[in-house]
């Protein structure tokens with residue numbers, strides 16, 4: 097997967113705002129890779145927002161690969177894991193690849209304990225995935 | 229009040245630990261000035277700890293001036309103000325001077341609204357008081 | 361006016377729970393479109409009311425119960441009710457005067473802060489039965505501009 | 509075993525209250541001598557149990573009521589009870605199996621997390637009546653060393 101992802105056109109194509117007008121979900125399309133950055137606590141409420149945005153993009157059929165950036169996620173529970181797995185299934189069905197980046201130690205731990213990390217590789221930064 | 233307070237011998241003479249083993253109240257004696265640093269939320273619980281330590285020192289009779297450092301205080305209510313005023317009364321009775329230093333904006337606002345700032349001058353740093 | 365969201369909690373009259381109470385009410389109120397300063401003010405008034413219940417209402421007996429009910433109304437009004445079943449207040453009007461306190465070591469500013477930081481303060485008390493403090497503040501955006 | 513401190517709260521079955529619930533229980537549990545990791549785990553199990561009540565128990569109807577009771581015992585055991593009056597669970601044993609879920613879009617890991625992060629998990633449910641989830645964990649210092 098060399099050079100598939102080029103981060104030149106960093107155009108934000110969708111943002112979902114939380115109650116306190118911070119951006120909860122930021123979505124970018126970089127060539128055929130969808131980059132989703134989540135900000136806050138990834139529980140049921142956030143999972144629903146994320147799911148809606150993510151599936152809309154994935155269903156358009158132009159996405160091949162998916163990067164979910166959890167750098168700014170401070171909490172995750174099984175509802176949050178569920179939406180990540182939902183994305184994974186769609187991407188796999190289209191023969192794409194999926195990556196998780198930036199998970200904090202507490203979030204990473206849940207990804208590992210749940211077995212999610214066995215399906216989806218976890219990297220520290222988006223840059224690392226680009227350099228693959 | 230030039231040079232009354234010299235910060236050479238910064239010896240911690242008493243600390244009171246909170247439940248999470250952080251230091252809530254740190255007390256230093258610098259010549260005849262008592263310097264009290266409070267750490268956390270200055271509500272009834274903290275006020276009682278502070279009052280106990282402060283009065284024990286003030287009642288020893290060696291203290292002339294009092295500096296209460298609120299740099300690490302994130303919250304104050306009227307119970308917190310009460311203990312500051314209790315200290316002020318004792319210091320005044322002994323013809324000393326009292327200063328508050330480092331109050332954050334939200335804490336400063338309550339000191340002003342309550343009228344406490346009219347009785348006790350507020351400075352930004354301990355150093356400023358030293359330079360008086 | 362309909363209730364949009366509601367929480368009621370009751371806890372022991374322990375001083376440690378004052379901090380717990382204000383964090384919880386603040387966490388709940390954060391659903392409103394309010395600023396960090398607003399949240400600070402909400403914390404303060406809850407701290408005052410709960411401290412009063414514990415110190416005055418129950419004379420610091422830790423085995424009693426404090427109840428807080430918080431509602432967010434359709435029009436973004438926040439309503440906070442703090443209730444105890446303690447000694448009550450003989451003269452509510454007098455108690456609410458700035459700097460009035462039955463305890464010489466206290467400031468007598470609790471009710472004053474509650475009044476300054478909220479739109480409405482209502483105190484109902486029966487000596488020997490207990491005290492209910494009802495606080496209200498509107499956080500609708502239009503209203504917020506009036507505040508600024 | 510005596511209760512050292514206690515809080516009970518009830519709130520509407522709104523998704524927004526899941527975050528509120530876990531913050532509150534975490535704020536209360538912080539009275540125990542526990543680490544930030546412990547607090548994270550407490551938040552997670554509360555989040556799972558409350559999400560279950562809202563999603564499964566009440567089929568996301570926001571007008572129902574969830575109750576949480578939290579006690580800290582003399583021996584530093586934390587007890588958390590999450591209760592709903594929803595549809596209940598037919599086969600509790602089956603429901604507790606890892607990855608079992610009646611909702612294909614969910615992970616079926618809620619009870620598994622509750623079991624992993626707490627010392628005890630007890631689920632009592634009556635179809636049509638509701639579900640009570642009781643979680644216990646001891647935070648005494650001696651016990652903590654055994655965990656490490």
Ligand SMILES: Nc1ncnc2c1ncn2[C@@H]1O[C@H](COP(=O)(O)OP(=O)(O)O)[C@@H](O)[C@H]1O
Pocket residue numbers: 306408412413414416417418444446447448449455456460461462463466467468469470471472491
């Ligand atoms: N919950 C309560 N139960 C009984 N008395 C109360 C209660 N709240 C307030 N009071 C009475 O009202 C007085 C004024 O209260 P307040 O303005 O909060 O000042 P302070 O707490 O500093 O005394 C108190 O001194 C007390 O006598």
Ligand SMILES: Nc1ncnc2c1ncn2[C@@H]1O[C@H](COP(=O)(O)OP(=O)(O)O)[C@@H](O)[C@H]1O
Pocket residue numbers: 174556560561562564565566592594595596597603604608609610611614615616617618619620639
């Ligand atoms: N409070 C509840 N009320 C009704 N059913 C429940 C409740 N909690 C759990 N369940 C049932 O138990 C199953 C397993 O729960 P859980 O392990 O948390 O996984 P998940 O929530 O992902 O389905 C759920 O799918 C649901 O059928």
